Amino acid sequence: MAVYWRSVPDRPHRFIPGVPAMIKIGYSALFAMLMAVAVCSADQPPGFQTLEIGDAAPDFTLPGIDGRDWSLDDFSDGKILVVYFTSNHCPVCHAHDPRFMKLVREVEGRGVAVVAINPNSGDGLRPDELGYSKYDDSFEDMKPYAEEHGFTFPYLYDGETQVTAKRYGCLATPHVFVFDQQRKLRYKGRLDNSRYPDPATVESREARDAVLALLEGQPVPVAVTKPFGCSTKWREKIASVEEDQQRWETADVSLAQIDADGLSKLVKNPTDKYRLFNVWSTTCQPCIEEFPGLMQISRRMGLRNFELITISTDLPKNQDRVRAFLSAQRAVLPPRLKPSLEAEGREGNNYLFTDPDIDALIAALDPEWEGPEPHTVLVAPGGDIVFRHTGKMEASELLDTLLKIMSNTYLP
Known part of the structure; x- marks a missing residue:
């Protein structure tokens, strides 16, 4: 490997007796370059090589x-x-x-x-x-x-x-x-x-x-x-993937109470994120069966402009049971979402609905919803409902729907 250096104009060189001038002038630049090469090399695994124009195609x-x-x-x-x-x-x-x-x-x-x-x-x-x-x-x-x-x-x-x-x-x-x-x-x-x-x-x-x-x-x-x-x-x-898994398994799970007015504000969605609302309860078997798939999707979409918001209709007195279920399911907030939630004054995306009137929930979330659980609604930025589904939905089907709406490519 050839290493080239040049001195920096308008910067005096400190000459050390007994050290050749070229070494004195180029030492700092050489050290910096070697460090840069080391950093660059560290980005690639052992055995990595660069093919140059004219090189033969490696066998495989x-x-x-x-x-x-x-x-x-x-x-x-x-x-x-x-x-x-x-x-x-x-x-x-x-x-x-x-x-x-x-x-x-x-x-x-x-x-x-x-x-x-x-x-x-x-x-x-x-x-x-x-x-x-x-x-x-x-x-x-x-x-x-x-x-x-x-x-x-x-x-x-x-x-x-x-x-x-x-x-x-x-x-x-x-x-x-x-x-x-x-x-x-x-x-x-x-x-x-x-x-x-x-x-x-x-x-x-x-x-x-x-x-x-x-x-x-x-x-x-x-x-x-x-x-x-x-x-x-x-x-x-x-190793870094395993570290990420460990962080996910040990992260705190939040649960907050919400009423119809609070839910209505979330549905208006004045953000650049798609919001997927899921209404569920611990007494609803289809909800329990569907929930792990929702967690997989939430984690999978963690780097996109997307958030899953869960709304439990369990009785407020059963809040501990809801929290235990969410913790067991690892209903963790993706790290990328934390700054935007903090800006909104929110701590998490798991909620327990507190109003006694379920009609208020329906009116706030989706007036076209007839009431059965689970119910899932996708709200685009600006508050328009672009997808709704009542009943259990397979994770693969839901993910396919999300990708069709949000795109599986980068968009201008």
């Missing part, structure tokens, strides 16, 4: 969702090889995958071999990093994800060892690598310049330009760009 043997193992030699017939690192959970991948599929269709029959690789370890993600997807990055979820997105090429799993991701230098998903017929790297970086799903937001398509240039025997216009997306979830991160 990885399991595919079709039940067989694939290696680099399986793609030897292609004039060009495109290695597309993607993942099931990432909102940028959700935006890019359809455009990548369009590129694949455009060059179909022209000798372009394509392979997609999921580099992530499912154990390396916190639950709140899955808030833009109904899938996680496990091998089991790769097949339904690929089917939903219409993948027509092998989709391989590297999350068990991540050796391939390290050899290719996969920094994020998505990350594109394009190799020529001799399997020398000719392009690496992003698919295009937009993180949004709307194709109209795309101004440059560097990966496509590279593939078309190689097909036409022309130099690649731009050989290197910086990938933008979700950082590769290395297995070395598992």
